Amino acid sequence: MTTLAQIIVAGGKGMRTGGRVPKQYLNIHEKPVIYRTLQALSALEYDKNANNSERSTCTVIVHAEGDEHLLESSIGDFSVSKVLGGSTRSASVRAGLESLRETPPDYVMIHDAARPFVSLSCLRALMDKIQTFQAAVPVLPIVDAVKLYTDEEIGDDVDRSSLRKVQTPQVFHFHDILTAYESLPVNIALSDDIAVARRAGLSVGTVPGEENNFKITYPEDFEKAETLIKANSMTEFNSTYTATGSGYDVHRYTDGDGIWLCGIKIPAPYTLLGHSDADAGLHALTDAIFGAMADGDIGVHFPPTDPQWANASSDKFLKFAVDRLLERGGKLQHVDVTLICEKPKIKPHRDNMRRRISEIINLPLSRISVKATTTEKLGFTGREEGLAAQAIASVVLPE
Ligand code: MG
Numbered sequence: 001m002t003t004l005a006q007i008i009v010a011g012g013k014g015m016r017t018g019g020r021v022p023k024q025y026l027n028i029h030e031k032p033v034i035y036r037t038l039q040a041l042s043a044l045e046y047d048k049n050a051n052n053s054e055r056s057t058c059t060v061i062v063h064a065e066g067d068e069h070l071l072e073s074s075i076g077d078f079s080v081s082k083v084l085g086g087s088t089r090s091a092s093v094r095a096g097l098e099s100l101r102e103t104p105p106d107y108v109m110i111h112d113a114a115r116p117f118v119s120l121s122c123l124r125a126l127m128d129k130i131q132t133f134q135a136a137v138p139v140l141p142i143v144d145a146v147k148l149y150t151d152e153e154i155g156d157d158v159d160r161s162s163l164r165k166v167q168t169p170q171v172f173h174f175h176d177i178l179t180a181y182e183s184l185p186v187n188i189a190l191s192d193d194i195a196v197a198r199r200a201g202l203s204v205g206t207v208p209g210e211e212n213n214f215k216i217t218y219p220e221d222f223e224k225a226e227t228l229i230k231a232n233s234m235t236e237f238n239s240t241y242t243a244t245g246s247g248y249d250v251h252r253y254t255d256g257d258g259i260w261l262c263g264i265k266i267p268a269p270y271t272l273l274g275h276s277d278a279d280a281g282l283h284a285l286t287d288a289i290f291g292a293m294a295d296g297d298i299g300v301h302f303p304p305t306d307p308q309w310a311n312a313s314s315d316k317f318l319k320f321a322v323d324r325l326l327e328r329g330g331k332l333q334h335v336d337v338t339l340i341c342e343k344p345k346i347k348p349h350r351d352n353m354r355r356r357i358s359e360i361i362n363l364p365l366s367r368i369s370v371k372a373t374t375t376e377k378l379g380f381t382g383r384e385e386g387l388a389a390q391a392i393a394s395v396v397l398p399e
Contacts, residue, residue, distance in 0.1 A: 003105040004057045004127075005174065006041050007096040010034055010071070010113035011064045011085030023216055024113035025070040028225040032074035033216055034061070036116035036229075041109070041169070042078070043120040044127070058105070061113070062096040088189035090196065094181045097174075104174050110193045111169035114216040117228060118169060125207035126171045133205030135197040136171045139164040140209035167209045170194050176202055239399045242333070244392060245291025247284040252386040259344070259387075262337060262353035262370055263315055263360060266344050272387060275304040279314035280389040281337050281353070281370075282360075286314070288335065288393035289321040293328060315360045322361050330397040332361060336369040341387040346372035 010024045024034040038059065045057045059078065062085040063071050071082060083099045085092030093110055100108065107130060111118070122138055129136035142163050148155030170193045177193065180200035190196050194204055216225060256271025262281035272278035286298050302309045302317055325332065335357070339346050346353075353370045357363075375382045 002055050002107065004044075004055055004107045004109060005100050005105040006044075006057060006059045006109045006111065006169075007093065007100075008034070008037060008041070008059065008061045008080075008111050008113050009085070009089060009092055009096070010061050010067070011089065011092040012114070013064060021070065022064070022067065025067070025074050026222065028116065028216075028222060029229040033116050033225075034071070034074050034113045035076055035078075037111065037113055037118075038075060038078045038080070040116055040118050041111060041123070044123045060096050060099055062092045089192075090181070090184065090189040091186070093193060093196075094184075097178045097181055100174065101178070104178075106174060107171060108174045108177060109169045109171045110177075112215055115168055115213055116216070116225070117210075117212045117214070118167075119210060119213070122207065122210055122213065123169065126169060129205040129207050130171045130173070134173055134176050134202035135194060135204045137194045137204060137206055138167040138169075138209035138213065139206045140167065140211070141165075164206075165209065166192060166194060167213050167215075168192070170197075172197060172202070176200070240396050241399060242394065242396055243292040243294075244394050245288040245293070247287030247289075247291060247297075247391045247393075248388070249280040249283040249287065249390075250380075250386050250388045251278040251280045253384065260314065261339065261344075261346075261349070261387075261389075263318075263356035264349060264352050266349055268344050270343075276302075276309055276312040276317070277314050280387055281339055281391070282314040282318050282357075284389040284391040285335060285337055285357070285393065286317045286321045288391040289318075289325060289332070289395070292393050292395040293321075293325060293330065293397070295324060315356075318357075318360050325395060325397075328397060330395050332363050332367075333394040333396055334367045334369075335361070335363070335391060335393045337371070337389060337391045339370070339372040339387065339389050340375060340381050341372070342374050342377070342381060342384050346370070 013022050025032050028036060059080040060083055061071060061080050062083045064085055081099060083096050085095055126136045142160045142165060146158040146160045146163060148158060177197060180196050180202060183200060184196055197204060212228060251272040251274050253270045254273045258265055258267040259272045260277040260279040283298055290297050298317055350370050354365055354368045357368050358365050380386050381388055
């Protein structure tokens, strides 16, 4: 198992974009730039094709003083450590690196917050390159003619074949780059981390950069970014499929003081028998989500023989299934639960059940159905020996 830390440098005040809110916290197509950057980097964490897929990652965001609120409201559910930056980029990166000293990762990837379009293939190429170099960086050739320029006067041609544009993320062995920063005098601020690495004599490998991995700098860059997102979401749409899973569960009645059903407690002179809280509604729904992913069933993930699940609250099982779906890049679309029983009466509790499910799976109420039926006194449910639940979950998954 190797460990990778991703440091996102978000200390800039972004004045060139013209606004008062730093550019990394502004929206592109309804999501903040920094959120999209986190999303792009997190692709590596769930990369099933990685050579070293046994890799754990953590994320550090280095921010400017006073930006705490903006940052907090921009990162969604991403789990990150927040570190206060310094007055220069070099000082900020150094603060980020030093925050990792206690639990040093093997590698560290340092990235600009304002580059939300780095691709998974670029991230992969960097992680491959760092196996044979002490540092790795994406570079791009210059296609336009390049000339010297002083006081508004064009000067001689510069040989552009010997020039490269340098992007982020840049990747390093953690101890190498930490040592390089520590030996950098505090009054020296360099343009990027590769400059610090070279100053310390580290070997630098390059991978092909990407025109799309541009740094949002000017107001017009937001328009370019919007266009790119729309184009990407078309591709996303083309490479997903809809899947449906079903689940079924039964629990037996026994004496007690109420039952758990679809995440709520209903008082009654009986209960449901089971290893966990015996919430047949949530169990059926959990199995439906596993089914849509073709990912086994609740018994595989939470064996009833395992004492740690005794009396467990079933919202844990359901959350786990939803998290696995999100890790796959999937998304829940709709769920439908049917409860089959003579007792209790479901109707008075139906909306509370939907609200509770909505909280657990983070889906709007309009996409959550709970229905109930009796079996006309027929069969085990009709004889009031037990209660059955079935569920269907519809999800969208990447190909
Ligand atoms: Mg069950």
